[in-house]
Amino acid sequence: MTDTKITVPVDESAEPAVVPLRAALKAPIMLGIVTMLVALLVGFKARPGKTTFRLGTDSDFFDLPEITVPSTATVATVVVLLAAITAASAFVVSRGRRTPLWLVAVFAVVAMTGFLAWAAAGKTVPVIxxxxxxxxxxxxxxxxxxxxxxxxxxxxxxxxxxxxxxxxxxxxxxxxxxxxxxxxxxxxxxxxxxxxxxxxxxxxxxxxxxxxxxxxxxxxxxxxxxxxxxxxxxxxxxxxxxxxxxxxxxxxxxxxxxxxxxxxxxxxxxxxxxxxxxxxxxxxxxxxxxxxxxxxxxxxxxxxxxxxxxxxxxxxxxxxxxxxxxxxxxxxxxxxxxxxxxxxxxxxxxxxxxxxxxxxxxxxxxxxxxxxxxxxxxxxxxxxxxxxxxxxxxxxxxxxxxxxxxxxxAGLVGHSRAPAADGVPYRKG
Amino acid sequence: MSTDLKTEPAPEPGRTQGRFDGVLREIVMGNTLVAVLSVVLAVVVGSLMILLTDETVRETAGYIGARPSDFLNAMWTAISDAYTALFNGAIYNTNVDGFETRIRPLTETLKYAGPLILAGLGVGLAFRAGLFNIGGRGQMLLAGAAAGWVGVGMDLPLALHLPLAVLAGALAGALWAGLAGFLKAQAGAHEVIVTIMLNYVGYYLVFYALSKQGLLQAPGSLNPKSQPMPESVILPKLLGDRFNLHAGFLLALAAVGVVWWLLNKSAMGFRFRAVGENPDAARASGIDVGRTYITVMLIAGGLVGLAGVNQILGTATSGVTVDLDAGIGFDAITVALLGRSRPLGILAAGLLFGALKAGSFSMAAAEGIPVEIVLVIQSLIVLFIAAPPLVRAIFRLPKEATA
Incomplete structure (x- = not known):
C-alpha cells in the first residue's frame, strides 16, 4: 500500500477559524429555505384554532400550566423568529465564520414549535x-x-x-x-x-x-x-x-x-x-x-x-x-x-x-x-x-x-469527512 | 493480488471509490473452483443447522451412547429428507404422476430466477463501474408502482399497453437509481448510504400512493393495495395456463444478452469498466467520471426496475403492494456477487438462487424447515466467495498465483 498523502488526524472539536465562504454559505441558505417553507404553511395552508401544549405530569415538584396559543398567530411569530435567526447566521458567515451548532439547534426547536402549532391546531400536544x-x-x-x-x-x-x-x-x-x-x-x-x-x-x-x-x-x-x-x-x-x-x-x-x-x-x-x-x-x-x-x-x-x-x-x-x-x-x-x-x-x-x-x-x-x-x-x-x-x-x-x-x-448541511483510512484494510509491508 | 495496485483513496468527491477496487478485483479474478467450493461449504453449514434444530436428532443424541445407530439414522433422515424436498421443489418432483406435473418445479425455478437475474444484472453492472447499488428494493417498488399505475390507469390494447407499462417501470427504476448516481457525481454523496435511504423514501412514497384514493389505491378500498392488473398488461404465460412461468424470464434472458454486449462490445461499457477499475486513471484519460456514474446508475436502475415490472405484471398480478419486491432487491446483491458481476455468471447465479427459493418452499411445506435457511446459505456462499484464501485454507488448496 503506497501512502503518499499524509493526513494529520483532525480533532473534530476544533473548527477552523476561517472557513471557505461557499461551504459556510450552505447553512444560512438551508435555514432560509426552511423559513420559507414554514412561511408557506401559514400563508397558504393556515389552520384556524388554538393549539395546546401540555408540559406537566402528575408527579412534578410543581405543576406547569397547559399553554394554549392561537395557531396562526404563533406560526407567524415563529416565521419572524426564524427569519431573524437566518439573518444572524448570514451575518456570522459574512464575518468569515461558520454558523454555530447551537444556533442551528435553536432554529430547529423554534421551527418545530411552529410546525406543531400548525399541525395540531384545535388539539393538544403531549410534549412530555x-x-x-x-x-x-x-x-x-x-x-x-x-x-x-x-x-x-x-x-x-x-x-x-x-x-x-x-x-x-x-x-x-x-x-x-x-x-x-x-x-x-x-x-x-x-x-x-x-x-x-x-x-x-x-x-x-x-x-x-x-x-x-x-x-x-x-x-x-x-x-x-x-x-x-x-x-x-x-x-x-x-x-x-x-x-x-x-x-x-x-x-x-x-x-x-x-x-x-x-x-x-x-x-x-x-x-x-x-x-x-x-x-x-x-x-x-x-x-x-x-x-x-x-x-x-x-x-x-x-x-x-x-x-x-x-x-x-x-x-x-x-x-x-x-x-x-x-x-x-x-x-x-x-x-x-x-x-x-x-x-x-x-x-x-x-x-x-x-x-x-x-x-x-x-x-x-x-x-x-x-x-x-x-x-x-x-x-x-x-x-x-x-x-x-x-x-x-x-x-x-x-x-x-x-x-x-x-x-x-450530499453535503448540503455541512462538510463531513470520514476517517482517512475508513474501509481500507491494512496490509503490513 | 499484488498490494501495490490498491490505490490511495482519491480526493473528494471520488474518494470512496478506492475501497471497492479490492472486491472488484476479487470478483473478477477469483476462480470457478472457489465458487463451487463456497457453495459446498455453505450447504454443509446449512445442513449442520438443520441437524442441530431437528427434534429427532436431538432426542436420539440424548441416548447416543446406548444406541448410536438411532442417532446416525436420524441425522441421515433429517438431511436426506430436507434435500429430497429441496430437489422435488426446485427441479423434478418424483412424488407425483405425469411428466407435466413432475417437471413443474423446474418452471417454478425459472419463474423465481427471472427477477433475480434482472435485478442481479442491475447490481452487477453498477459493480463493474465501481458503484454499490443497495437500492434494489426502492427501485423495484417505484418501478412496480409505475408499471402498475400504467396498468390500471389506462385502457389500451395489449400490443401498446404491455410495452408501455414495462417501459414506465424501467424508467421509474432508472430515475430512482439515477438520483443516487447524480448525487454521487455532483456532491460526492456515498451511493451506499444514498441508495439505502432511497429504499425507505421509495417505500413510503409507494405506501402513500397506495393509501390515497385517486392515486394507486383500489377504489373504495381501505387496504394499501391497488386494483389487480388488467389482462392487457399481464406478461403472457410461456407454457400455457397450467404453468406459472411467464415472459418475464425471456425478458431476463434478453437483458443478459444486452448487458453482455454493453459491457464487452460497446464503448460505453468500456468506460464503465475503466471507471470501475480506476476512476483517477479514467479521468486522466478523458472519461467524464461523473457522467459515467449517472449513466451506469440509470441503466442499472432500469434493469432492477424490470425486476419490479416482472413481479407486478407477471408473478404477483393481483395488485401493487409495498411487498412486491419480495426481498429480491437484496437477494440481487448476493446474485451479483456470486456471478462475479459477469452477465453469464449472474445468469447462472440467478438460476441457482431461483432453484433454492423454489425448493425452500417445498422444504418448508414437507419438512417444516423455515424458508430463511436459504438466506443463510446464500449469504454464506457470498462470504466464502469473497474470501478465496479462507476457502483455499479450509480445503487445503495451494495458494493462487498472485496477479
Whole structure:
C-alpha cells in the first residue's frame, strides 16, 4: 500500500477559524429555505384554532400550566423568529465564520414549535410524551451509532450494525428467558453483538474482504439465522425460550421530579441510563485516553501508527469487539423493554438509520447521538401526530429522517469527512 | 493480488471509490473452483443447522451412547429428507404422476430466477463501474408502482399497453437509481448510504400512493393495495395456463444478452469498466467520471426496475403492494456477487438462487424447515466467495498465483 498523502488526524472539536465562504454559505441558505417553507404553511395552508401544549405530569415538584396559543398567530411569530435567526447566521458567515451548532439547534426547536402549532391546531400536544417517547425510540439507534462511530474511527466500516441489533435482540429474548433475568438477556445481547463484530473483523481485517460487502451480507446472514432459529426453535417453545422478563421504568429520585426534564430524561428504563453512560464513556475514551488516540491513529493513518509500534489490526479487532458489545446492548432494547418477545426482522432496518446517524454526526460520538435522537424524535413525532390527527400524511413524516440523511450526506448541511483510512484494510509491508 | 495496485483513496468527491477496487478485483479474478467450493461449504453449514434444530436428532443424541445407530439414522433422515424436498421443489418432483406435473418445479425455478437475474444484472453492472447499488428494493417498488399505475390507469390494447407499462417501470427504476448516481457525481454523496435511504423514501412514497384514493389505491378500498392488473398488461404465460412461468424470464434472458454486449462490445461499457477499475486513471484519460456514474446508475436502475415490472405484471398480478419486491432487491446483491458481476455468471447465479427459493418452499411445506435457511446459505456462499484464501485454507488448496 503506497501512502503518499499524509493526513494529520483532525480533532473534530476544533473548527477552523476561517472557513471557505461557499461551504459556510450552505447553512444560512438551508435555514432560509426552511423559513420559507414554514412561511408557506401559514400563508397558504393556515389552520384556524388554538393549539395546546401540555408540559406537566402528575408527579412534578410543581405543576406547569397547559399553554394554549392561537395557531396562526404563533406560526407567524415563529416565521419572524426564524427569519431573524437566518439573518444572524448570514451575518456570522459574512464575518468569515461558520454558523454555530447551537444556533442551528435553536432554529430547529423554534421551527418545530411552529410546525406543531400548525399541525395540531384545535388539539393538544403531549410534549412530555413526545419527548420521552423519542428518547425511548432512539435508544437502539444511539447504541448502534456509538458502535458504528467506534468501528469507523478505527478504520472499519460497519454496515452490519443492523445485524448486531437484530442478533442482540434475539439473544436477549432467548437467554433472558433461560436465565430468568433481563440482566442475563442484556449480557447475551452484548455478546451477540460482539460475535457479529468478530465475524466482520475476521473477514474484513484478516481476509481483506470489502467491508461494505461483509456488512451487507452479515445483515442478511443474521436475518436468515434468527428467522430460521425463531421458526425452528423459539416459535415451538415460546414460554421456555421467548418470554423474557423486562426492565421496568425507574424514576430517579429528585431528578425525576423536575418538571419537563424529569419525566423526559429520568423516568426511563435502566437501558436509557446505560445509554447516557455509554455516550459519556465513549466520548471520553475516544478523545481523552491513550487508547482513544491509538484508535483514531489507526483509523486515520494506519501506516504511521504501525511505525510507532501500534498494532494496527489488533487495535482494530479490540475496538470492533467493544463496538459490538455496545451495539448488541442496543439490540436488547427491542426484546427487554416494552414488548418482551422476539419477532422476525424486528429491527426493521434500524441499523441502517444508526449508520446514517454516524455519518450525519460526522463520526463523532456526541453528534452521532444527537443525530440518533433526532431520528427517534422524527419517528415518534409521526406516531404522535397520527394519534392526534395530523394534516400531513404519516408516510411523509416517516420519510423525513431518510430525506434529511440524503441531504446531509450530499453535503448540503455541512462538510463531513470520514476517517482517512475508513474501509481500507491494512496490509503490513 | 499484488498490494501495490490498491490505490490511495482519491480526493473528494471520488474518494470512496478506492475501497471497492479490492472486491472488484476479487470478483473478477477469483476462480470457478472457489465458487463451487463456497457453495459446498455453505450447504454443509446449512445442513449442520438443520441437524442441530431437528427434534429427532436431538432426542436420539440424548441416548447416543446406548444406541448410536438411532442417532446416525436420524441425522441421515433429517438431511436426506430436507434435500429430497429441496430437489422435488426446485427441479423434478418424483412424488407425483405425469411428466407435466413432475417437471413443474423446474418452471417454478425459472419463474423465481427471472427477477433475480434482472435485478442481479442491475447490481452487477453498477459493480463493474465501481458503484454499490443497495437500492434494489426502492427501485423495484417505484418501478412496480409505475408499471402498475400504467396498468390500471389506462385502457389500451395489449400490443401498446404491455410495452408501455414495462417501459414506465424501467424508467421509474432508472430515475430512482439515477438520483443516487447524480448525487454521487455532483456532491460526492456515498451511493451506499444514498441508495439505502432511497429504499425507505421509495417505500413510503409507494405506501402513500397506495393509501390515497385517486392515486394507486383500489377504489373504495381501505387496504394499501391497488386494483389487480388488467389482462392487457399481464406478461403472457410461456407454457400455457397450467404453468406459472411467464415472459418475464425471456425478458431476463434478453437483458443478459444486452448487458453482455454493453459491457464487452460497446464503448460505453468500456468506460464503465475503466471507471470501475480506476476512476483517477479514467479521468486522466478523458472519461467524464461523473457522467459515467449517472449513466451506469440509470441503466442499472432500469434493469432492477424490470425486476419490479416482472413481479407486478407477471408473478404477483393481483395488485401493487409495498411487498412486491419480495426481498429480491437484496437477494440481487448476493446474485451479483456470486456471478462475479459477469452477465453469464449472474445468469447462472440467478438460476441457482431461483432453484433454492423454489425448493425452500417445498422444504418448508414437507419438512417444516423455515424458508430463511436459504438466506443463510446464500449469504454464506457470498462470504466464502469473497474470501478465496479462507476457502483455499479450509480445503487445503495451494495458494493462487498472485496477479
Amino acid at each position: 410524551g413526545l419527548l420521552a417517547g423519542s428518547i425511548a425510540l432512539a435508544v437502539p439507534l444511539v447504541f448502534g451509532a456509538l458502535g458504528g462511530v467506534l468501528g469507523e474511527r478505527a478504520g472499519v466500516v460497519n454496515i452490519a450494525i443492523d445485524g448486531q441489533l437484530l442478533f442482540g435482540a434475539f439473544a436477549a429474548a432467548m437467554f433472558g428467558t433461560i436465565a430468568g433475568s433481563p440482566w442475563g438477556g442484556l449480557a447475551a445481547a452484548m455478546l451477540a453483538g460482539a460475535l457479529v463484530a468478530l465475524v466482520l473483523g475476521f473477514f474484513a481485517i484478516t481476509y481483506f474482504v470489502d467491508q461494505v460487502i461483509v456488512g451487507v451480507v452479515l445483515n442478511v446472514l443474521v436475518i436468515g439465522l434468527t428467522s430460521f432459529l425463531f421458526g425452528q426453535v423459539l416459535a415451538e417453545h415460546p414460554q421456555e425460550l421467548n418470554a423474557p422478563d423486562h426492565f421496568e421504568r425507574i424514576a430517579i429520585p429528585v431528578l425525576g421530579q423536575i418538571p419537563v426534564v424529569g419525566p423526559v430524561l429520568f423516568r426511563q428504563t435502566i437501558l436509557v441510563y446505560l445509554m447516557y453512560a455509554a455516550v459519556a464513556v465513549v466520548a471520553w475514551a475516544l478523545y481523552r485516553t491513550r487508547w482513544g488516540l491509538r484508535v483514531r491513529a489507526v483509523g486515520e493513518h494506519p501506516k504511521a501508527a504501525d511505525t510507532v509500534g501500534i498494532k494496527v489490526n489488533r487495535t482494530r479487532y479490540t475496538t470492533l469487539l467493544i463496538a459490538g458489545l455496545i451495539a448488541g446492548a442496543g439490540g436488547a432494547t427491542y426484546t427487554l423493554v416494552s414488548v418482551p418477545q422476539f419477532g422476525e426482522e424486528m429491527t426493521d432496518g434500524a441499523g441502517y438509520i444508526a449508520l446514517a446517524a454516524v455519518i450525519f454526526g460526522r463520526w463523532d460520538p456526541v453528534r452521532a447521538t444527537l443525530a440518533a435522537l433526532l431520528f427517534g424524535f422524527a419517528t415518534n413525532l409521526s406516531g404522535v401526530l397520527s394519534v392526534i390527527g395530523s394534516p400531513v400524511p404519516s408516510q411523509f413524516m416517516l420519510m423525513l429522517p431518510y430525506v434529511v440523511t440524503i441531504i446531509a450526506v
